[in-house]
Amino acid sequence: MNLRALRALARGMLDDTIEPYRTATKTLDGHINAALNEVAVRAPGLFEDSITPAICHLSVTAGQAVYALDRRVRQITAARLDGRDISLAPGGAVRHERNFLVFDSAPRRDGELRLTVTRYPLEPLEMDIDEPEIPLELHQPILHWACALVLRTPDVEIEDLARAAVHEGQFAAVFGDRPTASQIASQNRRRPLTVRYGGL
Incomplete structure (x- = not known):
């Protein structure tokens, strides 16, 4: 379903189908x-990526310990350095800090790092023909969140907090509850992610 179709469906859900539109x-x-x-x-599994070069491929330079990650990266779930499995874990040789990948000790030689990550969408939907990356059957459920945001607009003709809460519940029923910061940190600690690359 493209952006034009999603927009039309959302307007139907919002009873906002006649111009001039409220939203x-x-x-x-x-x-x-x-x-x-x-x-x-x-x-996050819906946005797992191991093939997009700008996000998943990094050139490692001898003597350089810090590497910027693409801003769309949320978590690193797996990695290989010169074909060898690596991972990130507390106390490991490599760690993921905000938008950076940091080696505790700078590599002694150049190499190629391949990551598997969870990320945000590659590009926003802007053109009418643009389509979400996620499976087609999930296109309509995303609109519950969009509708909730509209219905929380502080405008006397738009705001409806009760309806917004219903849409939020329907969105959560499909995609789950939003994890807290502590839950995300806990997931990162449990994930077996420490570099097992000999010869850093």
Whole structure:
């Protein structure tokens, strides 16, 4: 389902199908993109990536310990350095800090790092023909979050907190609850991610 179809469906859910619309098209499109970002947080497996070069491929330089990650990366789930499995864990040789990958000890030689990550969408939906990356059967459920955002707009003609809560519940029923910061940290600690690359 493309952005034009998603927008039309959302307007139907909001009873906002007659021009002039209560919610501007640009605003509604922004909320649809926000919904996809929310999916990336709640159901990260839907945005797992190991093939996009700009995100998953890093050139390692001898003597350099810190490497910037693409801003769309949320978590690193697996990694290989020169074909050898590596991982990140507390006390390991490599750690993921915010938007950086940090070696405790700078590599002694150049190499190629291949990552498997969970991330945010590669590109926002902007053109009418743009489609979400997630499976087709999940396109309609994302609109519950977009509708909830619209219905929380502090405008006497739009705001409806009760309806917003219903849409939020329907979104959570499909994609789960939003994890807390402590839950995310706990997941990172449990994930067997410490570099087992001999010869750093």
